[in-house]
Amino acid sequence: MIITAYILMTVKLGKTQEVVNELRKIHSITSCSVVTGEWDIVATIKVKNLEELYNITSECIHLIPGLESTQTCIVEKEIIGEE
Numbered sequence: 001m002i003i004t005a006y007i008l009m010t011v012k013l014g015k016t017q018e019v020v021n022e023l024r025k026i027h028s029i030t031s032c033s034v035v036t037g038e039w040d041i042v043a044t045i046k047v048k049n050l051e052e053l054y055n056i057t058s059e060c061i062h063l064i065p066g067l068e069s070t071q072t073c074i075v076e077k078e079i080i081g082e083e
Contacts, residue, residue, distance in 0.1 A: 003047050004075040007061065008039040015066025016040060022064045028056055039071075050074075 011019050016034060023032050023043055031044040047053045057072060 003049065003053060004078065005045050005047070005053060006073045006075070007043045007045060007057065008071040008073065009041040009043070009061075010038075010068045010070075011040040012066045012068055019064055019066050023061070026056060026060055028052070 009019070019041060020032060020034065023029055023041070026045075028045050028047050029043050030046050033042050034040065035042050045053065045056065047056065053072070053074075057070065061067070061070060
């Protein structure tokens with residue numbers, strides 16, 4: 001079963017592009033968006049299990065220079081096409 005999660009990130013001023021460039025190197029990240037509001041970047045990640053998610057967030061994402069904080073939201077159920 002594939003696990004999907006959204007990783008919400010805040011970034012130091014002036015470091016957004018550098019953080020995005022580092023996120024591009026992580027193959028499990030399927031999309032990355034620069035957004036307005038409380039968060040600066042929202043990335044979607046797809047992994048095989050929770051251990052892989054933990055390893056990528058703790059050993060890769062959290063070490064990116066310019067990244068201030070993250071919040072990971074695991075998708076419990078994806079609803080497509082419902083109104």
